Amino acid sequence: MPARKIDEDILMDKLTEVFRLHGYEGASLSLIAEATGLKRASLYHRFPGGKEEMAESVLQRADEWFVSHILAPLTGKGIPSARIKEMARRLNNFYGGGNSSCLLDSLSLGHDGDAIRQHIERSLTAWIGALVLVARDSGLSPAIAKQRAEEALIGIQGALVLARGTGNTKPFARVLQNLPQLLTVEAKKTKPKSKRSKS
Amino acid sequence: MPARKIDEDILMDKLTEVFRLHGYEGASLSLIAEATGLKRASLYHRFPGGKEEMAESVLQRADEWFVSHILAPLTGKGIPSARIKEMARRLNNFYGGGNSSCLLDSLSLGHDGDAIRQHIERSLTAWIGALVLVARDSGLSPAIAKQRAEEALIGIQGALVLARGTGNTKPFARVLQNLPQLLTVEAKKTKPKSKRSKS
DNA sequence: GTCTATAGCTTGATAGAC
């Protein structure tokens, strides 16, 4: 059974990579079969629901892995900035220093698939939620913590988009480096432009 | 000829929307034909190079439109913060308040197409370049201006990703509102973490 | 659990009438 588990891990890794690189529509069964070394029929034996089930399985697994391996430090002990720094280190590794697209982004285009879209929304919301917790832990108010968490996720996703489009990964590194400050330090006073509300 | 021009503008608008919503692989000729009201053969009469030429034409047109209608205020006169505010206003309109994906992002997945990828890279670089100019105009140093310009683009793209994934467009509005400060105000002193280099 | 073979549909693209 251990061998079987390893095989499945490798399979899922390959599967994930295809979806991440090509998106849902671009991830044809031919590409998937080639990448995994399994023939079409074998893929349908493991995923009776076809391509849609493959994508959902990939999302589900990535979700669990992300929470337990990337976000885990956030809920540990130690000062918040150190926990965030550790998450940033893992994020950098997870996204290949900025060279890998985010699966949630790649799968969020077209193809109507309702389940996938809902899954993506839940994952992003959970991610923000974890960031809010550590930001609150560092003493930020609920409203500010929410804004900063969203800002952090925006920075990560935006930097990945920029890196994919231009090949420049330095902004991604900079975003990661600024995460501890972003999620812990109270904002310096800036002229309050009158109106300002919650997110 | 004016009627012809209007027809072509409408056609290109529809075409752009299909690529923006579905990406390159997801934008099938069936979808395109349905959206534009033209049959496949008619599309090939206008775009002998097929789908690839359609995508490139869409990119080319969006590029020109973006420079002349969105980035134009940046190179005008008036104080930089006012120019940036005007650009932000137009950006908000262009991206439907955050509800519309960025074409450059949608077309940057999979499908090997070399010309398209190069076009996207040029467009993003030009966009950053325009932001650098106005940031420098406001007195920021070259190095800081470059970082801020990248940060601005990251914020916009990241907020669009977040909005597409979660449906929440408020972070996008916040990003736009913060653009004037981001691209004009010198950073408040933050503990210099030792190493720090150019982007 | 993986394979070969194949079904049935959709894809991108072309030929030729009007």
Added chain:
DNA sequence: GTCTATCAAGCTATAGAC
């Protein structure tokens, strides 16, 4: 300049041998 009709190739998915 748009259409109908058609093509070969690709697609997702299934049947059934091993």
